[in-house]
Amino acid sequence: KNxxxxxxxxxxxxxxxxxxxxxxxxxxxxxxHWLQQHPGxxxxxxxxxxxxxKKHGRLIAxxxxxxxxxxxxxxxxxxxxxxxxxCAVNLGRLYFGRGTQLTVWP
Amino acid sequence: DADVTQTPRNRITKTGKRIMLxxxxxxxxxxxxxxxxxxxxxxxxxxxxxxxxxxNKGEISDGYSVSRQAQAKFSLSLESAIxxxxxxxxxxxxxxxxxxxxxxxxxxxxxxx
Numbered sequence: 001k002n003x004x005x006x007x008x009x010x011x012x013x014x015x016x017x018x019x020x021x022x023x024x025x026x027x028x029x030x031x032x033h034w035l036q037q038h039p040g041x042x043x044x045x046x047x048x049x050x051x052x053x054k055k056h057g058r059l060i061a062x063x064x065x066x067x068x069x070x071x072x073x074x075x076x077x078x079x080x081x082x083x084x085x086x087c088a089v090n091l092g093r094l095y096f097g098r099g100t101q102l103t104v105w106p
Numbered sequence: 107d108a109d110v111t112q113t114p115r116n117r118i119t120k121t122g123k124r125i126m127l128x129x130x131x132x133x134x135x136x137x138x139x140x141x142x143x144x145x146x147x148x149x150x151x152x153x154x155x156x157x158x159x160x161x162n163k164g165e166i167s168d169g170y171s172v173s174r175q176a177q178a179k180f181s182l183s184l185e186s187a188i189x190x191x192x193x194x195x196x197x198x199x200x201x202x203x204x205x206x207x208x209x210x211x212x213x214x215x216x217x218x219x
Contacts (some may be wrong), residue, residue: 034210096150
């Protein structure tokens with residue numbers, strides 16, 4: 001059983017589109033992380049949040065603690081946003097979702 | 107230079123061989139982690155260490171061992187490699203305390219024939 005469920009598994013978009021990736025979890029957590037994995041394999045931490053909303057450039061992450069749900073939004077998507085986006089929850093240690101493969105076409 | 111460095115980046119070896127993957131960090135973090143990633147699965151924790159004298163098993167520690175030689179170094183060993191240990195391996199670090207982001211190395215792609 002995976003404590004973290006992400007959707008969609010794969011996502012294709014045209015450059016400029018608004019993108020949403022969803023993450024649901026089943027138990028109370030202390031924080032949720034969004035990570036980006038580049039095509040070459042490297043993983044970068046994008047956000048860590050425990051309530052509300054955070055924004056960095058064109059990326060916005062939100063979390064609803066009561067509904068146990070988080071979303072990652074990308075505004076004005078660009079081909080360089082193509083990557084795997086991973087959600088992880090902190091339950092004493094991190095539990096990771098399986099990732100969402102995003103491809104943005106020019 | 108990368109803050110979290112993994113060596114080697116790629117390794118192909120044969121069943122039964124002993125392999126060591128090394129991780130070093132310049133971030134001054136106390137906490138270090140080893141994960142493996144398999145296609146279609148999320149990252150899974152193998153071992154973690156909260157300081158030099160602390161070693162803890164993760165969810166998939168069987169067939170692996172670790173050594174925390176110093177605050178900056180955390181190595182992962184496969185004593186007798188088997189093909190189902192073929193995967194992408196990541197080292198990560200984080201600061202001590204409640205919720206802290208983790209900083210990942212670039213990964214080691216390990217293939218066992």
